[in-house]
Amino acid sequence: xxxxxxxxxxxxxxxxxxxxxxxxxxxxxxxxxxxxxxxxxxxxxxxxxxxxxxxxxxxxxxxxxxxxxxxxxxxxxxxxxxxxxxxxxxxxxxxxxxxxxxxxxxxxxxxxxxxxxxxxxxxxxxxxxxxxxxxxxxxxxxxxxxxxxxxxxxxxx
Amino acid sequence: xxxxxxxxxxxxxxxxxxxxxxxxxxxxxxxxxxxxxxxxxxxxxxxxxxxxxxxxxxxxxxxxxxxxxxxxxxxxxxxxxxxxxxxxxxxxxxxxxxxxxxxxxxxxxxxxxxxxxxxxxxxxxxxxxxxxxxxxxxxxxxxxxxxxxxxxxxxxxxxxxxxxxxxxxxxxxxxxxxxxxxxxxxxxxxxxxxxxxxxxxxxxxxxxxxxxxxxxxxxxxxxxxxxxxxxxxxxxxxxxxxxxxxxxxxxxxxxxxxxxxxxxxxxxxxxxxxxxxxxxxxxxxxxxxxxxxxxxxxxxxxxxxxxxxxxxxxxxxxxxxxxxxxxxxxxxxxxxxxxxxxxxxxxxxxxxxxxxxxxxxxxxxxxxxxxxxxxxxxxxxxxxxxxxxxxxxxxxxxxxxxxx
Numbered sequence: 001x002x003x004x005x006x007x008x009x010x011x012x013x014x015x016x017x018x019x020x021x022x023x024x025x026x027x028x029x030x031x032x033x034x035x036x037x038x039x040x041x042x043x044x045x046x047x048x049x050x051x052x053x054x055x056x057x058x059x060x061x062x063x064x065x066x067x068x069x070x071x072x073x074x075x076x077x078x079x080x081x082x083x084x085x086x087x088x089x090x091x092x093x094x095x096x097x098x099x100x101x102x103x104x105x106x107x108x109x110x111x112x113x114x115x116x117x118x119x120x121x122x123x124x125x126x127x128x129x130x131x132x133x134x135x136x137x138x139x140x141x142x143x144x145x146x147x148x149x150x151x152x153x154x155x156x157x
Numbered sequence: 158x159x160x161x162x163x164x165x166x167x168x169x170x171x172x173x174x175x176x177x178x179x180x181x182x183x184x185x186x187x188x189x190x191x192x193x194x195x196x197x198x199x200x201x202x203x204x205x206x207x208x209x210x211x212x213x214x215x216x217x218x219x220x221x222x223x224x225x226x227x228x229x230x231x232x233x234x235x236x237x238x239x240x241x242x243x244x245x246x247x248x249x250x251x252x253x254x255x256x257x258x259x260x261x262x263x264x265x266x267x268x269x270x271x272x273x274x275x276x277x278x279x280x281x282x283x284x285x286x287x288x289x290x291x292x293x294x295x296x297x298x299x300x301x302x303x304x305x306x307x308x309x310x311x312x313x314x315x316x317x318x319x320x321x322x323x324x325x326x327x328x329x330x331x332x333x334x335x336x337x338x339x340x341x342x343x344x345x346x347x348x349x350x351x352x353x354x355x356x357x358x359x360x361x362x363x364x365x366x367x368x369x370x371x372x373x374x375x376x377x378x379x380x381x382x383x384x385x386x387x388x389x390x391x392x393x394x395x396x397x398x399x400x401x402x403x404x405x406x407x408x409x410x411x412x413x414x415x416x417x418x419x420x421x422x423x424x425x426x427x428x429x430x431x432x433x434x435x436x437x438x439x440x441x442x443x444x445x446x447x448x449x450x451x452x453x454x455x456x457x458x459x460x461x462x463x464x465x466x467x468x469x470x471x472x473x474x475x476x477x478x479x480x481x482x483x484x485x486x487x488x489x490x491x492x493x494x495x496x497x498x499x500x501x502x503x504x505x506x507x508x509x510x511x512x513x514x515x516x517x518x519x520x521x522x523x524x525x526x527x528x529x530x531x532x533x534x535x536x537x538x539x540x541x542x543x544x545x546x547x548x549x550x551x552x553x554x555x556x557x558x559x560x561x
Contacts, residue, residue, distance in 0.1 A: 030489065054272070089270055110540060113493040120450040 024125070025132050027116035035111055041130045046081035048125040049138060050117055053087035061143045061154055062122060063096045068152045070100025076151060087112065186380040187437045188414050188429030193509035201512060202556045205537070207549040208244055210251040213237045215545050216525045216536040218271070219330035221398060222246075223283040229529040232289060234278040234330075236271035239264075241281070241289065243303070244550065246529055251550075259305045264293060280328040280335045282342070282398060290342070290365075292335060295327045298342070300365070311368050313344075319370070324348055326361060326370075331524035334465065336398040338362065338405055339420065341371070345394065353385040359394055360407075375418055375425065378409055384441035389456040391439045397465040399528050401506075406466050406475070411439035415466050415477070415508055428508035432500055434515075435481040436461050458485040458494055464523065471530045474511065474557060475504040478526065495540050499523065503557055512557065521553070532556035 021029070028048060032038040040046070047069065068074065070082055082102040086093060091106045112118050122138035124146055136146055147154050217233030224230075230252070231244040241255040257264045257278070268276040280292035287302040300309040313326045325347040328335035333345040341362035348357060358372040377386075377394065386392055388411045396407045405418040408430075415428045431437045439460040442452065462480040469476065480497040487496075499521055503512040525536035533555040538545070 089272065092270065109543060110493065110495055113495075114490050116491045118454065118491075118493070120454065 022132055023116070024123075024135060028125070031112065031115035031117050035115070036105060040127070043081050043127070044130060045077075045079055046083060046127050047077070048127070049084045050112070050119055050123045050125075051084065051086040051090055051093065052119050052122050053089050054120060059139075059143070062138055063093060064154050065138070065143055065147050065152060066097050066102065067100065068147070068154075069150075070097060070102035072099065072101050085112065085117070182380075183436075183438050186378070186383075186412060186414075187431060188427055190429040190431040191507075191509045193505050193507075193511045196509075196511050198559050199503070199511050199557055200560055201514070202558075204532075204554045204556065205551070206249060206554060207546075207551045208246075208249045208251060209548060210242075210244070210550050211548060212242055212251075212254075212550065213547060215538040216522050216550070217242070218524055219278055219281060220527070221281040221283050221330075222527045222529060223285065224529075225285055229531075230283075230286075231527070232281055232283055234281060234291075236267065236269055236277065239267045239269070241278075241291070246534075247531070253303060255301075255303065255305055261305045262299065262301065262307055263310070264299070274329070280330045282335050282337065284337070290335075292328050295325065298363070298365070309365070311363075311365065316363065316368050316370050324361075326363070332393055332395055334396050334398055336396060336400060338400065341365075343373075343396065343405070346372070351386060353382055356382070360405075373405075373418065373420075374423065375405075375407065375416075378412060378414065378416070378427075380412055380438060381409065387441045387443050388439050389442045389444075389453040389460075391457065391460060391462055395463075395465040397467045399467040399469070401468045401470065406468060408463060408466055408477070410462055410464075411460075413437040413461070413463055413479070415475075415504075430477060430502060430504060430508055430510075432461065432479055432481070432502065433513060434500070455485045458483060458492055458497070462494075462497075464526075467526065467528050467533070469528055469533070469557075472557060473506050475506070475508065476526075476528075476533055477502050477504070478523070480523070495519075501555070 029040050032040050049066065066084060083105065084102050085105045085107060088106055088108045094104055124136050124138040125132060126134040136142060138146060144154060212235055214235055214237050220231055220233035222229060223232055229246040231246050233242050235242050238254070239257045241257065243252040244250065245252055257267065266276055271277050275294045278291050278293055279295055281289065283289045288308065289301055291299045291301070293299050296313055298311040298313060299307060301307050317324050317326060326344040327333065327347055328344050335342055335344055341364050344361050344363055346359050346361045356376040358374060359377060360373040360375040362371045362373055381388060381392060391411045393410045394407060395410055400406060403419070403421065406415065408415045413431050415430045417426045417428070440456065442456045459482050461482045464478040467476045479500050480494070481500060483492050483497055485492055498518060499516045501514055501516055502510060505511055519539045519541045520537050522536045522538045522540065527534050531554050534552045535555065537551055537553050
């Protein structure tokens, strides 16, 4: 009886340790593994921004935020990898964010949607120890909110 | 045991009701379709052509076809070059490029990606080469000639100011295409607060001579009123510039029926034009919060989409393309609207079916079709087909003819 209880206890403990991944995590993980040969579980701390292919999604404010996030002179979040995934129809945005430490991935063949990484608005993800820590939509006034949360000011540039 | 039977019975009852409800909607709103008696008399051929050019784009989404002196011209808006490009389709020739940033025109700041429709040429129609009519951002109607002389500008906002109801006039080449009907330009009316309890006219006829606006008695169909407009991305009315004389043919993205308005008799006739595979009516979807926008995408994939009806005056036929509903989940992956099969239906003048065929997957780009005396043109430049020869504009011509 004691052994059975112990086995049950171990089963419960191990099942609790298997963190259930959110749908966004699963989709991003599969996209990066299969299309970018990148294992997100090995990146530790990182930001992922997925730019929407919709009209006007990359506002001046969003570009300012991305410029600050990827500023090479800035030590803030230096231990974080920074990745921006951008559909090819919005790739002109890249011209505005040159010389940064962001890894830009241009989705040339509409692969994002195939992996469920399609959003109607720009999506911002923060991963800590490879686990999704924070997600929000990077649009309109939310850009200010997210920038403020991470200690950036969009009015100073 | 008895309880198990009861649960099983209840589940069967529920699923029966669910499917019965869906079918009853289709039975209620979708008109039955007839097959043409002589459907086997027609044959279909496809010819591939290419026109030498250097235009940086693979296909035109905003365009019109002008038939002048028995020659067919494609007049297309090129967002990358901010120009209007003109081709002679019969001679397979690029003719002219009109630079819209010319000082003669008051056009500026066009969106090169053509995503921001307020900074775009949304639609084109042409009476002749001296009268090319552009809808600039749904703000202005600009009439120009091929020498880029601006002949007239009509502010669409000032046109609706005199109207009793707050409306906006719009047209998009790929959706509600503006066209001439009884010498007036037909545009779509948008209402700021659409009330699904009262039927309001959605077509407006604009007289370009005096900028006078008249409503036409065309409203959304019963089904959209029944679901209070909740059809997600699929709630639009659609038109084509290829119209039969005296009657105006239109349809809706969300249902397979085709409608014809006859101004002489003030009647609207509804024809059945059902596809044999997939749904004929879009499911309703409600919008509750911002997260629901992703549900709209799912809804878009998992429902059919019907395109505009093209009249072929040379063969007395009608054509209509549609995208079939598919499941968004595809194992571990997701299907998108680019994975939906494209179907072409061909009807006679009584809207009896002559042909229904599935076109090859990942070949054709939607909303790139138009008609000339040669047949039905369509661009073989599907988004997933990455082969791009920038020095050619390519088309397949679908030719339907009676067996000899």
